[in-house]
Amino acid sequence: MTQPPAPRAVLLSGARQIGKTTLLLQAADTLLRGGVPGANVLYATFDHPILKLAGIEAVIDAWREREPRADGPEYLLLDEAQFIRDWGTWVKHQVDFRKDRRIAFTGSAMPLVEADQESGVGRWHTIRLTTLSFYEYLQIKRLELPELPRLRSLRDLFDWKATDFYRVTERAAPYVGHFHEYLVRGGFPQTAQVDSITQAQRLLREDIIDKVLKRDMTALFGVRRVLDLEHTFLYLCMHDGGLLDMVDLCANLEVKRPTAQNFIELLEATHLIYRLAPFGYGKDVLRARFKIYLADAAIAPAVMLKGKAILEDASALGVATETAVFKHLFARYYAQNVRFSYWRGKRDHEVDLVAEVGGELIPFEVKYRAQHTGARELKGLVELCQSKRIERGYVVTKSLDDLGLMQGLAAGTQVMRVPAPLMCYWMGATELPGPSV
Structure with missing residues (x-):
């Protein structure tokens, strides 16, 4: 100003x-x-x-x-x-x-x-503005943790030596528990600072359901069918990070397609969801299904009254992590004309996120699972890298040991494994020198 x-x-x-x-x-x-x-x-x-x-x-x-x-x-x-x-x-x-x-x-x-x-x-x-990044969440809670190296860009990791990866793996161990709490508690400054997770989720639920869905939607958009809107939002919470099946949504909620479409646009307008288009241009994108992400990973467990239960549910934890990773990438790069999409191949192999930066494609695949991630679990990533001759990509993993360059995945492509707590920390902590992913 x-x-x-x-x-x-x-x-x-x-x-x-x-x-x-x-x-x-x-x-x-x-x-x-x-x-x-x-x-x-x-x-x-x-x-x-x-x-x-x-x-x-x-x-x-x-x-x-x-x-x-x-x-x-x-x-x-x-x-x-x-x-x-x-x-x-x-x-x-x-x-x-x-x-x-x-x-x-x-x-x-x-x-x-x-x-x-x-x-x-x-x-x-x-x-x-988005909700707090993982880095900002740690700052607002004033936690004293081992210092991690800063990156100008994720690209810096490709210049690291084996000893650099080993050192970070050791230092990052205390961050994992806080990352899981961040997924449950959320990136809203008020709820981040409440001691009780139950209380934090109750505040989050009241702000979203009572104030946004019941008050803002009526005052700003003249929505009368608030219950149908609430049901639509609950449906999206149950399918966070998934492809939106409008036929299934309309059948389950007994609403007509134009109504459901309008509700989804309103939820996006009030910043509760993001819609991710499929990779491509023209008619293919217009006809294809969108992927839906909630604005914060903690919204679904708060609204669905799940408490910390998602931490014991491998599938739900994976979805929450993918939501958090997308939000961090979006928050860091949206202002720099980076286009985000998801990719689906001819054999229904998928890649969770594709960033288009200055004519270059950079894929991100989230595999937040206890097992080691190898080529068998990354068929979509391999197919995309080979078909588009992509130079580098990223696999977001769970274990801190899963940090470093993957060998022999796709010819001519370098793929870096980055554990989700580190990915989200670096995305929130780095300076913004330019749109290099």
Whole structure:
């Protein structure tokens, strides 16, 4: 906000309870510490019934009646801006005609972006926030753990020696238990800091079911069939990380396809799910099935009242890990025009994630299992690497011993095994020098 690359507003977009308000207040604190006069910084939340009723112009007028303006630009920090009437038109007008104002606003729902897409083009820069990474989770809990080496990029691992892998394997042992707790507790700052996992999951469930599905959906989208929407979300929680079978969903929930399709788009708009398209372009993608990931691995066990039971269920633990790995990759690379998809071959062999970076394909296969992962379990990865002549790929494993280069998997392809706790730690801890995966 102090040195904008272009004259635009800033939109912080993300799910409820992930820290958007905290970021705005931290921004206000930084501005004040940097010498900006307090009279020129306004924070207002339009979740408040009186501010919502009054409207943005009345709020600014009341502010200026109380606080005469000082020299320099005004900074407006507007929380829950989706409740501002005709917010898109207002922001457009401010950006076009009030060069003395710098605006940051938040929204828990993507209609914020979609509703006024045309008028908003070039008027605001969107920063999409995800839940805490594993690295951030460890930081917020202030855990003292052995220090791990930092990576600029996962590509650095291909230059490591055998002794480097061995040293990291030894140091990473204490991280595994915390990683499993992270999968159950989740990456929401509030629940991450609650001592009781049962209490953390109850808070998460109330925020998602009660506030998003029952309140936001009604207030922002006019959803009337809240129970059907809730059932749709529960169905997706039971099929997290899987291909979406619309026929099965509609038959099970007794809803029509357009209704189910609308519900899924709304759940994506409120940042509760991600949809992953199949690899390819054109008609093939339009006709194919999407893969659904929840916004955080802890959502499914919290909503399904499973507690820590997923840690004893190998299949559920594998799904939670794949969800966490996708979220970490998405959070790190989405702003750098990295396209994510999944791949399916002619023999129904699959690759969980494929990142397209500057014309290069980089596959990720998640095999979070006790057994050692070899070529037999990676037929999809081998087929994809051979058909597309891919130079390198990654297999996300469970055991810390499963760290290092795989030999002889596919000719001309280097495949690196990386244990999931290390993968998620490095994805959250690394700097962002550029889109090198």
